[in-house]
């Protein structure tokens with residue numbers, strides 16, 4: 001169980017996230033929706049502690065995540081794997097090595113540093129990475145440079161890398177915002193698959209309401225940092241949608257997501 005209790009983050013005078021409380025049972029797929037600037041990314045990044053909360057608490061299976069530091073915080077970040085809009089692959093490295101990067105946090109202290117410097121991995125780790133790639137139909141691309149793949153393929157590599165962290169949660173921040181509709185579907189299918197088959201909790205920020213409806217067990221809508229709707233897709237009525245976005249649903253499709261070129265850590 002992931003619990004957010006009165007979680008807030010201020011940037012100067014502005015409350016990006018304002019006293020959010022949520023309980024997410026293990027294995028739930030939650031779509032977080034809302035207009036640009038509503039606080040979705042800030043909320044997700046706080047769960048991973050990439051952004052520090054200004055107030056409130058995050059608990060996971062009773063552990064106070066907000067109090068973690070050092071090795072314990074690194075372990076938490078391994079268990080709560082992030083997926084980003086821009087995939088964040090190392091473009092000049094091959095796909096297999098990119099996936100293996102997900103293992104680096106599993107090594108103790110000095111070994112981790114040494115092995116990461118030389119990117120050395122055991123046969124068992126390589127087998128695990130190949131299996132993850134095969135699962136997403138990417139075995140044939142294992143030895144290609146990441147930069148040669150399409151956006152949809154790169155995002156599936158990022159999901160495979162996340163799986164090698166052996167996480168309990170996947171935090172996906174606009175994972176399909178840079179993809180065309182077909183690739184978006186393939187990536188959402190992959191997220192749904194790790195949610196269903198591996199029992200991972202998935203929190204996913206989505207611009208596209210229909211995608212949230214189709215894939216998620218639960219939809220949480222944010223507005224000006226606060227949760228204004230929390231329920232199943234079936235209970236998200238037209239009136240709720242209009243209140244969340246300020247326009248009727250039919251007008252939403254023209255609200256294009258941020259223009260995004262597929263970039264990465266080069």
Ligand SMILES: Nc1ncnc2c1ncn2[C@@H]1O[C@H](COP(=O)(O)OP(=O)(O)OP(=O)(O)O)[C@@H](O)[C@H]1O
Pocket residue numbers: 011014015016017034035036037038039040041042043
């Ligand atoms: N590092 C920061 N410094 C200052 N303000 C920030 C920072 N990060 C976010 N904000 C502000 O906090 C608010 C919430 O931003 P956030 O990115 O969480 O929203 P969002 O719902 O994810 O939006 P989008 O869909 O555009 O990504 C916005 O007003 C934003 O400008």
